[in-house]
Amino acid sequence: MKQSNNTNIHITYDPTLITEVSLAHFTHKYWEDKRAIVGSAKGRGVTWFVQLDGLQGALRHYQRGGLFGRLIKDHYFFWGWSKTRSLQEFSLLHFLFQKGVNVPRPIAAIAIKKRLSYQADLITEKINNAQDLVSILEGTTLDAHIYKKIGEEIAKMHQAQVNHSDLNIHNILIDNNQKVWIIDFDKCHKQQGDAWKSDNLKRLKRSFLKEQKKRNILWSEIDWRQLKESYLCTSIT
Structure with missing residues (x-):
């Protein structure tokens, strides 16, 4: 730099x-x-x-x-x-x-x-040819392997001990190669320990639920379980 x-x-x-x-x-x-x-x-x-x-x-x-x-x-x-x-x-x-x-x-x-x-x-x-999860889920469902990729990417971020204080589905993008991106790290920070990581995930789930109610996004608890299982598996490897 x-x-x-x-x-x-x-x-x-x-x-x-x-x-x-x-x-x-x-x-x-x-x-x-x-x-x-x-x-x-x-x-x-x-x-x-x-x-x-x-x-x-x-x-x-x-x-x-x-x-x-x-x-x-x-x-x-x-x-x-x-x-x-x-x-x-x-x-x-x-x-x-x-x-x-x-x-x-x-x-x-x-x-x-x-x-x-x-x-x-x-x-x-700029992440080219990408949409956030809200935009995608307003029109279609996502396959299980995409939710697994989302869980893996969040786990990688947490393994780096970075607390994304505004982790929501507007800040997760999928590009046309089905690559998962995490964006908007303003006011985010490195943090030791593990207790805060569950708070990140709870915030993300609340975001799914909020947009399901507000915009009727095509998402279910099964999708969340797939994301969470992938996150846990990646976190322990």
């Missing part, structure tokens, strides 16, 4: 994926001027999909949610560079990728200090 720092700006990037990075690379206008925007997605904010050399990236600006987010949209208290959300997520994704977990590769991260607060952006690899 390479870093570019001054008093108020800290940039970290992977030189194998992008040759140079400046403040401009984290703006929509930079990619628009290069005619390199290939799509977008709306969530809390807009994620811009951009074309780099050899791969596509997803540019995301960190924004707050909830009532507090209406008051302070995209500023966070500054406690040091290593504690900024963008650099923490970059580091965690790199760690998980090195551990063999299917996550988007981190490309570049920036934190910009403004007095006592900071703003942040992150560019990660």
Whole structure:
């Protein structure tokens, strides 16, 4: 990894994926001027999909949610560079990728200090030809071997001692090669011990149940048992 720092700006990037990075690379206008925007997605904010050399990236600006987010949209208290959300997520994704977990590769991260607060952006690899579980299960069921793959991937993440604090079915993708991906590691962290791992799984099951009630997704308790059995088998090997 390479870093570019001054008093108020800290940039970290992977030189194998992008040759140079400046403040401009984290703006929509930079990619628009290069005619390199290939799509977008709306969530809390807009994620811009951009074309780099050899791969596509997803540019995301960190924004707050909830009532507090209406008051302070995209500023966070500054406690040091290593504690900024963008650099923490970059580091965690790199760690998980090195551990063999299917996550988007981190490309570049920036934190910009403004007095006592900071703003942040992150560019990660775009997972092409993939849909989240909600989108898939709204239209079809999934075979048992896919649920087994999901269980295996979560187990690999837990073996790396990473707590995904928002593990839900919006954050699990399946691509057209039936490869399982886990995304959105903002505010996630490494954690010792094992007690928290069951909480991750309970949160995931609640997500299935919620979307079954809300969107009538095609999912059953049998699917959950297949996922859980695969998770347990992978965890003990």
